[in-house]
Amino acid sequence: MTTQREQDRKPVGFRRQRRLRFILICIVAFGAAFAFSRLAAPYLISSAVVRSAIASAVAEWTGHEVLITGTPLISFWPEPRVTLNELTIFKREDQDQVLLGRIGNLSASFSLWSAIRGAPEFENFRFVRPQMRVERNLDGYLDWSDEGLLSAAVRNASLADDATQYLDPQHDADIGTITVVDGELTLFDEGTEATVTLTDINTEIEWQRLSTGLKAEGSLVAGGEAIRLMIDMRQPLAMFGGNPTQITADLNSDTMKFVFSGIADIVHLQPQAGRLTFEVSSFEAIRKWTGLRIAGTEHWNTLKFTAMVSPVDDLIRFEDLAFTVNGVSGSGLLDLHDVDDGKSRLTGTIAVERIDLLHLAKAFDLEMDRTSDVRPPGIGHWLDLDITLSAQRGSIGSLDLGEVATSITTSEDTTKLLIADAGLVGGRINASFAGLGEGYERGANFRVSLEGVDLGQLAAMLDLKGPSLRGTGSLELIGTVDKPLFSASLQDVSGSINLSMRDGVLAGFNLAGLRQLAGDKAYFPLGAAGEGDYSFTQLSFAARFAHGAAEIDRASLVSTSETLSFSGLIPFSSGGIAVTGSVLPNPSSEEVEENRKVEFRFFVGGSWPDPVVTPFPHFR
Numbered sequence: 001m002t003t004q005r006e007q008d009r010k011p012v013g014f015r016r017q018r019r020l021r022f023i024l025i026c027i028v029a030f031g032a033a034f035a036f037s038r039l040a041a042p043y044l045i046s047s048a049v050v051r052s053a054i055a056s057a058v059a060e061w062t063g064h065e066v067l068i069t070g071t072p073l074i075s076f077w078p079e080p081r082v083t084l085n086e087l088t089i090f091k092r093e094d095q096d097q098v099l100l101g102r103i104g105n106l107s108a109s110f111s112l113w114s115a116i117r118g119a120p121e122f123e124n125f126r127f128v129r130p131q132m133r134v135e136r137n138l139d140g141y142l143d144w145s146d147e148g149l150l151s152a153a154v155r156n157a158s159l160a161d162d163a164t165q166y167l168d169p170q171h172d173a174d175i176g177t178i179t180v181v182d183g184e185l186t187l188f189d190e191g192t193e194a195t196v197t198l199t200d201i202n203t204e205i206e207w208q209r210l211s212t213g214l215k216a217e218g219s220l221v222a223g224g225e226a227i228r229l230m231i232d233m234r235q236p237l238a239m240f241g242g243n244p245t246q247i248t249a250d251l252n253s254d255t256m257k258f259v260f261s262g263i264a265d266i267v268h269l270q271p272q273a274g275r276l277t278f279e280v281s282s283f284e285a286i287r288k289w290t291g292l293r294i295a296g297t298e299h300w301n302t303l304k305f306t307a308m309v310s311p312v313d314d315l316i317r318f319e320d321l322a323f324t325v326n327g328v329s330g331s332g333l334l335d336l337h338d339v340d341d342g343k344s345r346l347t348g349t350i351a352v353e354r355i356d357l358l359h360l361a362k363a364f365d366l367e368m369d370r371t372s373d374v375r376p377p378g379i380g381h382w383l384d385l386d387i388t389l390s391a392q393r394g395s396i397g398s399l400d401l402g403e404v405a406t407s408i409t410t411s412e413d414t415t416k417l418l419i420a421d422a423g424l425v426g427g428r429i430n431a432s433f434a435g436l437g438e439g440y441e442r443g444a445n446f447r448v449s450l451e452g453v454d455l456g457q458l459a460a461m462l463d464l465k466g467p468s469l470r471g472t473g474s475l476e477l478i479g480t481v482d483k484p485l486f487s488a489s490l491q492d493v494s495g496s497i498n499l500s501m502r503d504g505v506l507a508g509f510n511l512a513g514l515r516q517l518a519g520d521k522a523y524f525p526l527g528a529a530g531e532g533d534y535s536f537t538q539l540s541f542a543a544r545f546a547h548g549a550a551e552i553d554r555a556s557l558v559s560t561s562e563t564l565s566f567s568g569l570i571p572f573s574s575g576g577i578a579v580t581g582s583v584l585p586n587p588s589s590e591e592v593e594e595n596r597k598v599e600f601r602f603f604v605g606g607s608w609p610d611p612v613v614t615p616f617p618h619f620r
Contacts, residue, residue, distance in 0.1 A: 053120045054082045054108060063148025064091045064100060082122075083107040089132075104129030109176075123176035133186045149173060153210045157237035159245070165235035167211040178205040180218070198222050203229075210237060225289045227253045242267040255285040262309065271309045272316065278305045299359060301326050307334075314338060318348075328353050334387075342412065347386040355391040355404060361417055361433070385410045394422055399461050401429070413437060425461070426472065427452035440485035443492075448477040455501070466609025467526075471504025473539070490573040494546035501539040506557060509534045511564070511583065515600060518615035527610045535559060548573030555579075561586055578605045 051072040059066045070085025087103040105128035110120040153171045160166055183201035188194075203218025214236040219228050228251070235245040248261040262274010280286055280303040287293055303325050307318040318334040330352035337345040386409045394404035402423025409416045415435040422429050428451045436442040450458075456470035479495030481488045510532025517524050536557040543550040548571060555566040563586055568579030583600040601616040 051082065051084075054084060054106075054110075054122060057108075057122055058084075058087065058089075058106065061149050062089055062100075063151055064089050065097075079109050080111070081107055081109050082120075099133070101130060101132035103127055103131075106130075121174065123174045124178075125176070126179040126181070127183065128181045129183065130180060131184045131186075133188070135188045135190060137190050150210070154237050154241045157211075157235075157241060159235060159238050159243060165211065165238050165245075167237060172209055172211045174209055175207045178207060179203075180205075183220075196222065200226075207236070223289050225253050225255065227251055239264075239266055244272045255282045255289065256280045270316070273310050274308070276305075276307050276309050276318075279303065299326070299356075321350075339384075343382060343384050345384040345386070349388045350390075352389065352391045354393040354395070355389060355406070357394060357396045357401075357404070357406065357417075357419065360389075360406075360408065383410075384412070398463070399424065399458070415440075424450065425454040425457040427454065427474075429453070435485060443481040443483055443488070444485050445481075446477075446479050448475070450475040455504070456507070467506055467508035469501065469504055469539070470507050470533075471501050473499060473501035473504065475499045479545075489548075491548040494544075496544050497542070497550070499539065499541040501536075503537055504535075504539060506534040506536065506564075508532075511600075514602065514613060514615075517613075518600070518602065521615075523612050523614040525610050526604065526613050529613070534564065536564070543570070545572070552579065558586065575608050576606065577608050577611050579603075 051074070054072075055066060055068055067088040067090070068084050068086065069088070072085070073083040075081050075083075084106045085104070087106055089100045089103070090097045091100055092098070105126075107126045107128075108122040109124045110122050149171075153167060153173075156171045157165055157167045180201050180203045183203070185198045185201060187196045187198070189196075198220045200221040201218065202220070203216055205214060205216040207214045214231075214233045216231045217229070219226060221227070230248075230250040232248040233239055233245070234247075235243075239245040239247065242265065244263050244265040246262070247264050247266070249259070249264075251258045257277070257279040259277040260271050260274060262271065262276075264271045264274070280300075283297060283300045283303065303323070305321075305323040307321040310317050310319060312335070314337065316336045316338075318336070321333060322329070322331045324330075330350055332348060332350035334346055334348035334350070337347065339345060386407075388407045389404075390406075391404040394401035394406075404422040405420040406422070407416075407418045407420065409418075413436070417433040419429060419431040429449065431446070431448040433444060433446045435444045451474050452472055453474070454471075455473045455475075456468065459468040459470075476498045477495065478497075479493050481492055482494070483492050508531070510529040511534050513529030513532055517529060534557065536559050538556075538558040540554055540556050541552075542554040543552045545551070550570040550572060552567050552570070557564040562583055565582050565584070566579045568577075570577050570579065581602050581604060585599070603614045603616070604611050605614070606612045
């Protein structure tokens, strides 16, 4: 006898079995219908209609004529799909055919119902080995953007107040997924006359409808460099139409990385508001890849640059700017001013950990380099600048500086580098340099002023040979170069120099040794006098230089009882010296007559740092 509980279980089990049978029947029915539709499709659908429709669709989308030379194929498993082989796209100009591109293989899926109705609708396109050529005119627009469904959608798309993209439904269409396999794209820019060819393009684009956003992810090769890319456009039609809209772009390779997220104008290739990041892990690889060499970046190995980009009135501002070059960090704020006629202007303030002013000068063509007639362009080739820089530490070649405040200003006719203030071996330095004319074909002017500088340390830093000054002094150097700077030599520099010191030493100048040798020899090397120094309480030096030589106007070293003076020429361009020296008692000495015995005259001539000394006969 069955219990009441067992009797209650039977209907439950029976209901489960009925439910399972129903599900199985539905699955079988659906599978049968699916299989039947695929088997019957070739008999229900006109292949000629599908082939003609896809050819017409390509022509309508591109807005140009399409020639198909290969045999079209239609398959229905696992989905209805049509494939066209050997397509050629061209446009007509004055009865001539202009080739725009070739496609080795183009396929697209379509719905059975739309094909049965005689109007197949296509989506999920796949391009295999497409080869396209696109030209960008002076206004930034492409030669593909005149006709076709896509161009019509671009022209009719608009941006709402909330920055959303709106497209009239009559211009909307399904797209789905666009897959590109082994593609090639040639870009020609009419403005710069530059041609760039991108190869090995393998990309998948998700674009469900023209009115929706677009996402693309893939890879390509540019100039032999493999680049991975990811692009996300929220308003693609508005962006293609030249409107600044939201975009996220991530391009990276083994040597560089570029990321931008914000609002940009791709027609004019300008970011307008958002976060910008640019990194270079090997500048040498970038130089080899692009062929571009910029003066002043020869010593750069790595770079990282980040900034918030925002529009302010008629300029683009780079805020929260941070960068690192070769491990040296900096920060600041820059403004890029757009100029209708002429180069754009970059202004702002930058603070860095340390700066090499020679490398900075090279970046703006301020370099006397006679090793080549062809010089790489500097940053000033593309931009006018007015930048103020500060650094915790600096250098000028082998000279180490303390805190540095400097600025660089460039215009069409002049480039100015100003060192407003910097610490140098216990004192201060300020200097200015002005390059004249485009490419400095009219030369340059410069000025260097040193105050309270330890001249002994300065000579050691400069690795000067021969007798040198030790002590604290001040110097002013003013000069002019009257010919193109990059081809100038020391022979082409003219100007003046003034030097003053108190309580110093002329190291390596042994006056007592010179006197002793003068009694026995008609001439002898300066170094033969032996080690020794000449102490003085005051030094005053002034000279004018031109044509590779300096003419001494005044050179006196005053000690407690005598004065050592020099006059003559210093042919510095050839490393020579030709001066007359004299030692005379000071007029203020109590025993002038007795002190006349200290009078001593001599001539110093030859090659520095060890010239020959010839005492005057009267003092031998």
